[in-house]
Amino acid sequence: MATYVLQRLLISIPVLLGVLLIGFLLLQVVPSDPVELLAGPEATQEVRDSIRKDLGLDRPLYVQFGSYLVRVLQGDLGRSLISNRSVAEELWLAIPPTVELTFMAMLWAIPGGLALGTWAAIRRGQWVDRLVMALSVTGISVPVFFLGLMLIRYVGFEWQALPFVGRPGPLYTWEGLVGIILPAITLGGVLVGPIARMTRTTTLEVLRADYVRTARAKGVREGRVVLAHVLRTALIPIVTLIGLQAAFLLGGAVVTETLFAWPGLGQLAVGAILSRDFPLAQGAIMILALAFILINLSVDVLYTRLDPRVRRR
Amino acid sequence: MNWKQTIAGLVLGMGMALPGVASGQTLTVLRTVDSFSYDPQRATAAAASEIAFLLGDTLVALDFDMKTIKPLLAKSWTVSPDGKTYTFELRDDVSFCSGKKMTSEDVVYTFNRMLDTENKKPSAQKMGKVKSITAAGPTRIVYELNEPYNELLYTLTLMHGTILNKENVDALGKDFGIKGVDGTGPFCWESWTPRTEMTLKRHAAYKWGPPIYANKGPAKVEKIVWKMVPEDASRMAAVMSGQGDLTYAVPLWSVAELKKAPNVAITAPANYFRTCFIGNKITRDLMKDIEVRKAMNLAVNREDIAKQIFFGNAIPAPAYLHPGTPDFAASTQNTPLGKYNPAEAKKLLDAAGWKAGSDGMREKNGVRLSPVLFILNSGSNPQMATAVQGYMRQVGIDLKIEAFDATAYFTKIATQEFDMFLLCNPYASAGDVLNVYWRSQNRPIPNRMNWIDAETDGWLDAGLQASDPKVRAENYAKVQEKIVANALWVPLVHDMVFVAASKKVKNVKPHATFTSLLYKGLDVSF
Helix, strand or coil: CHHHHHHHHHHHHHHHHHHHHHHHHHHHHCCCCHHHHHHCCCCCHHHHHHHHHHHCCCCCHHHHHHHHHHHHHCCCCCECCCCCCEHHHHHHHHHHHHHHHHHHHHHHHHHHHHHHHHHHHHCCCCHHHHHHHHHHHHHHHCCHHHHHHHHHHHHHHHCCCCCCCCCCCCCCCHHHHHHCHHHHHHHHHHHHHHHHHHHHHHHHHHHCCHHHHHHHHCCCCHHHHHHHHHHHHHHHHHHHHHHHHHHHHHHHCHHHHHHCCCCCHHHHHHHHHHCCCHHHHHHHHHHHHHHHHHHHHHHHHHHHHHCHHHHHC | CCHHHHHHHHHHHCCCCCCCCCCCCEEEEEECCCCCCCCCCCCCCHHHHHHHHHHCCCCEEECCCCCCEEECCEEEEEECCCCCEEEEEECCCCECCCCCECCHHHHHHHHHHHHCCCCCCCCHHHHCCEEEEEECCCCEEEEEECCCCCCHHHHCCCHHHCCCCHHHHHHHHHHECCCECCCCCCEEEEEEECCCEEEEEECCCCCCCCCCCCCCCCCCCCEEEEEECCCHHHHHHHHHHCCCCEECCCCHHHHHHHHHCCCEEEECCCCCEEEEEEEECCCCCHHHCHHHHHHHHHHCCHHHHHHHHCCCCEEECCCCCCCCCCCCCHHHCCCHHHCCCHHHHHHHHHHCCCEECCCCCEEECCEECCCEEEEECCCCHHHHHHHHHHHHHHCCCCCEEEEECHHHHHHHCCCCCCCEEEEEEEECCHHHHHHHHCCHHHCCCCCCCCCCCHHHHHHHHHHHHCCCHHHHHHHHHHHHHHHHHCCCEEEEEEECCCEEEECCCECCCCCCHHHCCCCCCCCCEC
């Protein structure tokens, strides 16, 4: 297993370099210019030229990318073109809030989706099934900003039960714990529906399997049949879905972050890309690519735990 | 109102009378954008200046009337008869947040850093044509110019005139304005988490506030926390529910709702001048024709734009400047071009040979009258552009709109690829805006119209160098009359800004300078 993990990690190095190159080339297409942001609308051409030279943007593209790559290989992610802050520092500020938000959203959305999907499968065709499916379709259909605005309106504004402005502190503090509830419910709301639907579908297939009928015939209690025999087999496609969603949430929670003024990686990446702040954008893209690679690796490793056939292969 | 605003309106419409959460002596200000840096010489945005005015002081201050110059770090000043030498007498009781005493050396260092030709600063041109800036003793500064510059005192009230602590700038190097700023202002830097939060604490030794405030210092609130809340509905709900105390960023659709809210007070600064206009790039083929430019001015219904798009929170703009602007030319306020008259617009286009085709859109010598308008895709810009597009179609002009994000827009309007551009621009005086936009040497930016005219340049020089305010006003009036007569812009509206504050926050009197409505914030209290 260790050799397999090591091989996968080594393969990820050229993948990361490729991501950096593609990211750099795509950034050239963005029709913005960091010089304009720094100079302001009233600056003369002379001032603009001076700033462009200071930033090194007057050099050929291959020189810009080459010198960036050399620095990255030496462990230096450079400085933001706009703020002049260290990219590592910028990322260090943005990663914890995003990881916290993703973690808390999944903490309720995964068990919630699994429970609802399993319940619907067991009660197939009954009102419970129809209710759960209606709820999951609603969950999939309702835009995340609408759910967030409704939570802000009722829970935050009308009832004044929970804060909804910013990240009051890290998750391990009381303020941080209370402050993450509404953003985590909003973000998790996107996940519950797909997980519940996938769980219902796969559970229904497994419930019809011969070994489940055998387990029931042997007199195994229904709860144990579902939890130990059915759900374990049904989990493989669900784990794949959860893995993909987790990776997506790390960078794709921009709407939730904007609504709740949550200072995360999504907002940082979008802002950097739009302002063509390429060292910062590349840093954010690299972190997101790394997250995708590691989550996919974790999912593959988890398969081997869930399905002995995979382990044997 | 779009669907998103409708939902946001629903949010605001509920529970108006909810009590706020006590903030103690910490004022929480909610904002939409952060600055990339708080170095007052590098940054140019309002997001930086609203903090810079609290962290630091300038030699002179601007009164709420936006005209009168008041003492601040300089207790007095004199101007030589030829208008070329300004001598400032500094206060001797001023210290930075670090405790270091401010002297004339800091002032000289600050201005020379601004004028450094190796590392050009965006606002350096506003310092005038400087011959030398020297310290004549610990509390005297001699500022010598190569030619008179009557805007100097005003420009020294702006953010880039903030006096810096040389030791602090040297110590922080490239991190100055990012890791900290040691200023002489009423508040001191405590912490900054970019795009999230900035905390300023009261400068306990502060006692040199400008005479525009009852309180000269220290400030009455202990701390100011600036929080980023980019989403309009979330920000407004936060102010109304007490999760924030104050915001400058009040969307115009929410003003009527907020005025009804019992726990929120809405105020607007007097003498705030910002004009939304469409600039015509007159070197482009379609825009060379003055009759086309005049017809466009006549085709636009400015009253309708002010009422429908700005919810009545704007003044129709027949002239290029707000009528309250210092040195405004009253003769430009009631010209025929400022009046909605689509019939006359059609007549002008007909007479100029622009004939309607089968689809009603005009063409001449096989060229379709279809100018391209570049706009910023935020705020009220898309709605204004769409309305103008509608007015243009009524007279047979097929206006094409291309919208860009804020980070791309200024790059795009630095090119020569468009016929017209839409911008909303703040200013303090006629000289402030005319000298930036209409000098021939300022082509292609910020003179995006590509206006070249020796007469205009001469009047601008004469206005800028005049020691007599009457002469200055006469010259600036000539410039305004000429550019209006040439229909170089299509002015739309003079818009407004508002401050929404919890009623537990007292003495909020917005200042109009560069949309930094809190300015020094010395009288604000709970």
